[in-house]
Amino acid sequence: MLIHDLKGEDSMLDEQVVVSPAPHVNDLLTTENAMRQVGLALAPAALFSIWAFGWRALLLIVLSMGTAVLTEYIIQKLQKKPTTIADGSAALTGLLLALTVTPQLPGWMIVIGAVVAIGLAKHIFGGLGHNPFNPALIGRAFMLASWPVAMTTWVWPANSLGWAGSKVNAIAGATVLNLDKMGTLNQLGLKVPYLNLFIGNIAGSLGETSALLLLLGGLYLLMTKVIDWRIPVSFLGTVVVLSLVFQKDPLFQILAGGVFLGAFFMATDWVTSPVTPKGRIYFGIGCGTLTMLIRIFGGYPEGVCYSILIMNAVTPLLDRMTIPKRFGEVKARA
Amino acid sequence: MIILFFNKISILRGEQMRAKTFRGGIHLHYCKEATANQPIMEMPEPKQVILPVQQHIGAPAQVCVNVGDPVKIGDLVATAQGFVSVPIHASIAGKVTEIKEYPQASGRKVTSVVIENDFSGASRLLAVKPLDQYTAPEIKELMQQIGLVGMGGAGFPTHVKYSPPKDKTLEMVILNGAECEPYLTCDHRLMVEQPDRVILGLQAMMKAAGVAVGYIGIEVNKPDAIARLTGEAASDPRIKVVPLEVKYPQGEEKMLIKSVAGRVVPAGGLPADAGVVVNNIATAVTLAGALTDGLPLISRVVTVTGAVSKPQNLKVRLGTLVSELVEFCGGFSGTPGRIVLGGPMTGPAQYRLDLPVVKNTSGVLVQERGQIKLLSSSTCVRCAHCVDVCPYKLMPCLIVNAIEAGNLAQAEAYGLMDCRECGSCTFVCPAQRPIIQTVKSAKTKIIAARKKK
Numbered sequence: 001m002l003i004h005d006l007k008g009e010d011s012m013l014d015e016q017v018v019v020s021p022a023p024h025v026n027d028l029l030t031t032e033n034a035m036r037q038v039g040l041a042l043a044p045a046a047l048f049s050i051w052a053f054g055w056r057a058l059l060l061i062v063l064s065m066g067t068a069v070l071t072e073y074i075i076q077k078l079q080k081k082p083t084t085i086a087d088g089s090a091a092l093t094g095l096l097l098a099l100t101v102t103p104q105l106p107g108w109m110i111v112i113g114a115v116v117a118i119g120l121a122k123h124i125f126g127g128l129g130h131n132p133f134n135p136a137l138i139g140r141a142f143m144l145a146s147w148p149v150a151m152t153t154w155v156w157p158a159n160s161l162g163w164a165g166s167k168v169n170a171i172a173g174a175t176v177l178n179l180d181k182m183g184t185l186n187q188l189g190l191k192v193p194y195l196n197l198f199i200g201n202i203a204g205s206l207g208e209t210s211a212l213l214l215l216l217g218g219l220y221l222l223m224t225k226v227i228d229w230r231i232p233v234s235f236l237g238t239v240v241v242l243s244l245v246f247q248k249d250p251l252f253q254i255l256a257g258g259v260f261l262g263a264f265f266m267a268t269d270w271v272t273s274p275v276t277p278k279g280r281i282y283f284g285i286g287c288g289t290l291t292m293l294i295r296i297f298g299g300y301p302e303g304v305c306y307s308i309l310i311m312n313a314v315t316p317l318l319d320r321m322t323i324p325k326r327f328g329e330v331k332a333r334a
Numbered sequence: 335m336i337i338l339f340f341n342k343i344s345i346l347r348g349e350q351m352r353a354k355t356f357r358g359g360i361h362l363h364y365c366k367e368a369t370a371n372q373p374i375m376e377m378p379e380p381k382q383v384i385l386p387v388q389q390h391i392g393a394p395a396q397v398c399v400n401v402g403d404p405v406k407i408g409d410l411v412a413t414a415q416g417f418v419s420v421p422i423h424a425s426i427a428g429k430v431t432e433i434k435e436y437p438q439a440s441g442r443k444v445t446s447v448v449i450e451n452d453f454s455g456a457s458r459l460l461a462v463k464p465l466d467q468y469t470a471p472e473i474k475e476l477m478q479q480i481g482l483v484g485m486g487g488a489g490f491p492t493h494v495k496y497s498p499p500k501d502k503t504l505e506m507v508i509l510n511g512a513e514c515e516p517y518l519t520c521d522h523r524l525m526v527e528q529p530d531r532v533i534l535g536l537q538a539m540m541k542a543a544g545v546a547v548g549y550i551g552i553e554v555n556k557p558d559a560i561a562r563l564t565g566e567a568a569s570d571p572r573i574k575v576v577p578l579e580v581k582y583p584q585g586e587e588k589m590l591i592k593s594v595a596g597r598v599v600p601a602g603g604l605p606a607d608a609g610v611v612v613n614n615i616a617t618a619v620t621l622a623g624a625l626t627d628g629l630p631l632i633s634r635v636v637t638v639t640g641a642v643s644k645p646q647n648l649k650v651r652l653g654t655l656v657s658e659l660v661e662f663c664g665g666f667s668g669t670p671g672r673i674v675l676g677g678p679m680t681g682p683a684q685y686r687l688d689l690p691v692v693k694n695t696s697g698v699l700v701q702e703r704g705q706i707k708l709l710s711s712s713t714c715v716r717c718a719h720c721v722d723v724c725p726y727k728l729m730p731c732l733i734v735n736a737i738e739a740g741n742l743a744q745a746e747a748y749g750l751m752d753c754r755e756c757g758s759c760t761f762v763c764p765a766q767r768p769i770i771q772t773v774k775s776a777k778t779k780i781i782a783a784r785k786k787k
Contacts, residue, residue, distance in 0.1 A: 017670055017671060017672055017673055017683075017684075017685060018671055018672040018683065018706055018708065019672075019683045019684070019685045020672070020683055021683075021768060021770060021771040021774075022674070022678070022679060022680050022681055022682065022683070022757055022770065023678060023679045023680070023757035023760050023761050023770070024672060024674055024678040024679075024681070024683065024699075024701060025362065025363075025516065025678045025679070025761065026707070026709070026761060026766065027360075027761055027762045027763075027764070029719075029762070029764050030709065030764045030765075030766065031712055031715055031764045031765050033764070034717070034764050084712075087712070127713070128712075128713055128715060129713035129714050129715045129716065129765075130713070225719075228718070228722065270715045270716050270717040270718070271715055271716050272716075273716075274718075275716050275718035275721050275729065275731055275732065276718075276721065276729070277721070277722065280718075319732075323729060323748070324721075324727045324729075325727065326601050326726060326727050326728060326749050326752055327588065327592075327598070327601065327725065327726040327727045327752070328588065328598050328599050328600045328601040328602075328603065328726075328752075329600075329601045330600050330601070
């Protein structure tokens with residue numbers, strides 16, 4: 001962009017004007033704005049987790065976001081590159097990472113997780129826009145592999161809205177997906193607590209508990225066009241369809257665990273999902289399918305994280321295979 | 335506000351439901367309120383005009399006057415050189431004072447004829463006869479004779495469009511009344527104020543093309559234009575007014591053909607491949623003027639808007655300087671930050687105001703300093719918004735990445751050469767990447783390389 005000084009005798013303008021290529025108007029959604037919007041969309045779920053799980057939740061969120069931003073700053077300083085922490089993407093990664101862990105997690109673990117997410121998953125590949133895998137999910141996968149017990153020690157919310165206090169207290173320390181996997185829900189003769197699942201009155205990681213608030217956040221992102229409908233719809237749709245196929249309760253399958261967080265906030269990550277419309281649909285179907293396969297046949301009770309990471313790896317292939325037909329393209333061109 | 339209001343009315347009337355459209359594209363702030371209801375104002379003749387010999391796509395015209403020659407309005411000052419070329423006419427009466435290289439909106443210098451006005455108003459007009467006494471070849475000849483070009487932006491000689499290769503048959507003429515560029519209202523006003531001329535021009539075009547189907551596509555944010563033209567077209571059952579969704583780039587040739595006629599122009603092809611000729615509203619009105627008044631293309635309507643004291647639609651003689659238009663509109667209001675000739679989506683920004691109005695100058699948009707956000711571009715975050723809005727279903731982000739990696743062949747595979755440079759991708763890009771600029775320069779390189787071979 002050029003600012004032209006107009007003081008020559010050729011011109012009658014005595015002001016500087018901008019001489020830039022068209023278009024001369026822009027959409028308001030910049031990368032920074034988009035990051036802010038996603039943060040805003042996650043805020044209700046994050047605040048709910050602080051209310052439900054207390055100061056430990058707040059501590060984990062602050063540690064994770066702070067470490068992520070600081071890591072990015074240090075790496076870019078070391079590389080003598082311009083720092084981009086102001087674009088908000090590192091802070092967002094930190095927030096997303098915090099929302100995927102149990103409130104019981106020791107603080108130092110999430111610090112290491114955030115360093116891995118930003119350093120290993122993002123900046124090794126060249127920073128924002130170049131990372132093949134979702135940084136927050138790489139951070140979580142790293143922590144799950146390193147400290148499997150600490151990462152899966154669950155607690156029920158300290159503040160809760162009624163379901164706690166029943167015989168469920170006896171099984172504190174497991175998520176509903178654990179219970180389902182072990183068949184405990186049936187053994188205890190418990191009904192599936194749909195309402196509690198929906199509002200988030202259950203054990204689980206910080207951000208995945210309240211399906212309602214995640215759904216609101218997701219809808220907000222859809223409405224503001226930060227994310228496209230294709231990935232969440234095909235992801236959730238596949239989970240429902242496969243639940244029916246494997247005779248699982250579809251409502252339970254989408255409300256429990258990290259499906260909402262994954263479908264609206266993780267799988268839709270711009271950088272690591274396909275750019276073609278069809279590619280995004282296949283991506284969502286892949287995520288949903290892998291999630292259900294892991295839940296039903298895998299060793300883990302939950303598979304959202306790994307399913308998205310695996311599909312991240314397939315993204316370049318999906319892009320290449322699903323280039324749309326051009327307007328007016330007569331036959332497939334070579 | 336007005337546009338919102340009109341949209342509401344049209345939704346109530348079910349217009350929005352019937353409005354035809356294409357897939358992709360973007361919704362913009364149209365900012366047309368300032369001039370949409372302002373009648374066209376005829377600007378007094380300027381003291382002098384500067385007439386470049388190339389105001390069209392094709393071969394430059396050849397100067398046919400000498401310094402010192404007296405000229406009347408309508409006299410030739412430059413003659414067409416070959417088929418894809420049109421002549422240039424004197425837009426005022428007076429004396430040729432200079433023939434010199436003079437800069438144009440594109441930045442290039444072009445041979446230009448300077449005429450000083452003697453304010454005699456003397457004119458040399460064409461003989462006039464009713465349309466039904468014309469044959470198709472005569473109308474095509476008239477088109478070239480009056481220097482008619484596409485006045486919506488590209489400036490392509492009109493008569494060439496009506497002479498398709500022998501293996502292609504024309505089936506319909508579509509008039510482009512979409513005016514999808516924000517701020518511009520010159521076509522809107524022509525449709526409202528001179529519907530009879532719009533229809534007469536279209537009838538002449540249909541006769542030239544030898545077709546019995548004529549459409550006028552108009553975005554539904556111009557209900558008054560739709561109403562006036564529908565009324566005017568009632569007497570000719572061959573002509574239909576088609577309401578279109580308000581969406582950019584509704585007026586882009588290929589999208590307009592898709593919206594109005596449901597036809598798809600093959601990639602890399604011309605409208606004639608789909609049996610269609612598309613012309614602009616102002617082009618039709620100018621042709622009608624030649625038929626009724628014997629006037630060649632010597633003036634046009636220009637929307638002067640944005641940060642000027644009195645935004646309005648001005649009818650000006652070709653060759654009038656942009657600075658005179660701004661002055662006539664009361665000068666700048668506030669500090670000018672960017673001056674655009676045409677609409678903000680495709681018009682080139684200028685660094686000087688002493689440029690002549692030419693045949694395809696549709697607007698002068700002054701953006702205030704405060705409105706302009708100078709955002710630096712950052713890395714592509716693969717959001718795919720460009721992919722979603724591209725009306726031609728190209729892969730803008732991948733094209734630009736390929737170009738930046740020096741892989742032009744890959745960029746071509748992603749559809750580089752099918753890009754029509756509407757700018758939708760660049761508008762939505764959250765990383766402010768200069769997609770269109772990159773595409774334009776890469777296309778130039780490829781075309782130059784092809785010519786070498």
